[in-house]
Amino acid sequence: MLTPSETIPDRGAIVSKRSLSAELAALVKQHGTGPALRPHVLATLRAALEQGRAEVRRRLEAGGSGTDCVRQNAYLMDQVIRALADHVTTGIYPAANPTAGELFAIAAVGGYGRGEMAPFSDLDLLFMLPYKRTPRVEQVFEHMLYILWDLGLKVGHAVRSVDECMRQAKADVTIRTSLLEARFLHGEEKLFNELRRRFAKEIAAGTGPAFIEAKLEERDARHRRLGDSRYVLEPNIKEGKGGLRDLQTLFWIAKYYYKVDEVSELLDKQVLLAEEVAKFAKAQDFLLTVRCHLHYLTGRGEDRLTFDVQADISRRLGYTDHAGLIGVERFMKHYFLVAKDVGDLTRIFCANLEAEAKRPPRFSLMRLAQARKDIEGFLLDGERLNIRYDRQFKDNPLDTVRLFHVAQVHGLDIHPNALRALTRALGVVGPKLRADGEANRLFLEMLTSRKDPEVALRRMNEAGVLGRFVPDFGRIVAQMQYDMYHVFTVDEHTLFALGILHDIESGALKDELPLASEVIHKLVSRRALFVAMMLHDIAKGRGGDHSILGAKVAEKLCPRLGLSAEETETVVWLVRWHLNMSDAAFKRDLEDDKTIRDFVELVQSPERLRLLLVLTTADIRAVGPGRWNAWKSTLLAELYHRAEDLMSGVVSALRRERRVNAAQTALRGLLTDWTGEDIENHLSHGYPAYWLSFDPDTHAHHARLMRRADREGAPLTVDTRIDRSRAVTEVTIYTHDHPGLFSRLAGAFALSGATILDAKIFTMTNGMAVDVFLVQDAAGGAFDSGDKLAKLAVMIERTLSGQLRPLQELAKRKPGLTNRTRVFKVPPRVLIDNKASTTHTVIELNGRDRPGLLYDVTRALTNLSLQISSAKISTYGEKAIDVFYVKDVFGLKITHESKLAQIREKVLTALSDPVADAQADSGRFSAAERSKARSKQKKPALPRRKTPAETAAE
Secondary structure (H helix, E strand, C coil), rough: CCCCHHHCCCCCHHHCCCHHHHHHHHHHHHHCCCCCCCHHHHHHHHHHHHHHHHHHHHHHCCCCCCCHHHHHHHHHHHHHHHHHHHHHHHHCCCCCCCCHHHHHHEEEEEHHCCCCCCCCCEEEEEEEECCCCCHHHHHHHHHHHHHHHCCCCCEEEEEEHHHHHHHHHCCCCHHHHHHHHCEEEHHHHHHHHHHHHHHHHHCCCCCCHHHHHHHHHHHHHHHHHHHCCCCCCCEEEECCCCHHHHHHHHHHHHHHCCCCCCCCCHHHCCCHHHHHHHHHHHHHHHHHHHHCCCCCCHHCCEECCHHHHHHHHHCCCCCCCCCCCCCCHHHHHHHHHHCCCCCCHHHHHHHHHHHHCCCCCCEEEEEEHHHHHHHHEHHHHHHHCCCEEEEEHHCCCCCCHHHHHHHHHHCECHHHHHHHHHHHCCCCCCCHHHCCCCHHHHHHHHCCCCCCHHHHHHHHHHHHHHHHCCHHHHCCCCCCCCCCCCCEEHHHHHHHHHHHHHHHHHHCCCCCCHHHHHHHHCCCCHHHHHHHHHHHHCCCCCCHHHHHHHHHHHHHHHHHHCCHHHHHHHHHHHCCCCHHHHHHHHHCCCCCCHHHHHHHHHCCHHHHHHHHHHHHHHHHCCCCCCCHHHHHHHHHHHHHHHHHHHHCCHHHHHHHHHHHHHHHHHHHHHCCCCHHHHHHHHHHCHHHHHHHHCHHHHHHHHHHHHHHHHHHHCEEEEEEEECCCCCCEEEEEEEEHHHHHHHHHHHHHHCCCCCCEEEEEEEEECCCCCCEEEEEEECCCCCCCCCHHHHHHHHHHHHHCCCCCHHHHHCCCCCCCCCCHHHHHCCCEEEEEECCCCCEEEEEEEEEEECCCHHHHHHHHHCEEEEEEEEEEEEECCEEEEEEECCCCCCCCCCCCHHHHHHHHHHHHCCCCHHHHCCHHHHHHCCHHHHHHHCCCCCCCCCCCCCCCCCCCC
């Protein structure tokens, strides 16, 4: 392995060990070895570190590479430690003739031992002893460590004899890995060489397979802990799948098993090909470059590439807007493609090692038997599907698709040798193969197989075949969705969704998704469903409505794949309208008959209704962890059943009046302890809309609540019921109605930290208001804590009594300028629809989510003299989408153009976010101006209103 000093030109500009040692020696002569010396030594070393770090950073920001940066940082630290060790051993604790027991060595271990140090990485040192500690050696080590700590360095250290190193390395794979990368720094080099010799003989010899297994298990556990996907939109570039740690795992195994010091040596050992060695170096340099810039940008050892730093780093690396993608999306697409390369490398390399470790003796009968086993033109090699000869794919292009089909049918993994040959032959996957009927038949069989299609298509995607065989899919490979709602890239989301479809069909998700698990078995157009799922987001990133553009892609692709005209029409329809069911369920009032009629008019057939339900469910479930919840399940199920009833004619017989009568009759049956007069008096208080909005049990609950409040003369009643099956809390408020009531209540909820999902607002004939809210906490669960509920009741009471003013309180709680959501631009939009409801004007607004947004908007609607009848509140990451059903003061729709224009203007003003506007173009402000603005922001007392996982649909 090359030491950092061997790879760095112009080392003197970073630090000179000779000069630094001379300065420290001069300080000893000047100040002696007493307490007066220490501050001067610290100042000298600190100055050397600061000067060296500044030079390293300057080189990186001038266009240098991450590889150079980490080596330069390691070189700087090498020289500081060596100079410090010389200073302590010769100036502070000199020993003219040290005994054998006083000899020691200092070694760099871990990443530092590898010669790599990111700007804010820890410093890992091993202080080595020949056998036991002596007083002088302890003094030397202690003095050095205190100096390093006082310099602000994060030092991980161990003091061990060679025997102790051997003993602990045998017991702990982490220590074994650390010693594997040990590099000599200072002291008795013979002692270090003894460590290396004994490590090779006593630890590494004969334990290669066990070490490989341990490191692969460690890798898999790390992947599971961090989401088990290399395509998360805020990746951990060190520990995440496809990150630096995966490359390091490859290097550790190579070093341990093949006894190499550089990855390039694997070329001579025929483990990696030349292009794979080059791919390793390129991927490592890219990831190191990103990591170094990330450390400098954040000023700490940060390894998570969060949204708020992605744009800055993309600018530092020179990514600009191009070809329909903004610079940050191009940067992140490059990142994901590199992560894919890392996955290819580690899979090929580790699979090779696993195969070699398990391989029978060269001439064993078992191996000969395996070599002769033929499976549909491929060979079974160690339980993996392999090619028969190197040019198989070039001579038979169809085999590039058949390989995955055979693997799926027989439940086999694919040998790395086959994947390597496939990579070299990708050029044969072109127009001729795409037009091949047999190739398309095999692909369609894989996509619609009862055996999990996600596995087969993921393999094809990782190998680069899927994007070439279906070029439109290739356009979404590694395509980032730059928002806080989506968790994965577009291709990864699509593959997950196909896997979820399979799980629904197999019954694996019947407890979580009961309705979809039941409905999927009633489908006639099963193939159309799976093809539509693969294509539903295929046109994202093209600068238009991806549903419309995707339908055009489906229209051309489906016949090529072998679908009939009827199936093609179904797929095209599903892709075009795949968002419609979630839009209707989450944005429209399901108690409004017109909502159901409009939805049924679009869907038209029970088969399409079933297809759309299953596709919508799987689509939302595949967005990311927590994006699906019981509340969404309830709304989709309600829409599905209402639409199904209307299609079957069940609802047509139940006109509005009959449904009202039925609701009142059901309530009478539940109020058996009431007098007939009391019941009729209560029934006279509700308008038809109220009776059509709740089930009989809820009506009975309200009746008892209202009668008790009326008898006690209570000016305000706040009642809560926790519904754990839907993960919501129902909050019912009974009080005197007055203009602005909903707005004030929205303010109280915001101040309490509750997120409103749905609201039904009624004024009874006696002038009392019955407002029913469904709320969740910030984590997407029921708002069920006793303390929270008590605080909510107090906030509502104080707000309605005028003791608390939401406008002023929320102004104090604006998030600071560092809020990571501020990097996203969400243009405010107001849509007014007078066709969606027969009785109400529907106002849909889109804007950046923030504390008090709902309060600001409802206050604007109140000031416009509008009555809010119901509301649908949703949040998609950083974007809020709220829908209000309103009437004017006379209880009519708003139709006058001037009034509609006034509504748009006022609501747009309410949607504006002064803090976000100030940051929309951060380049307009200097660092000093931003710092001054930040100092004026008060620390938020409550968390931001956020429901990215709870209230939005895909």
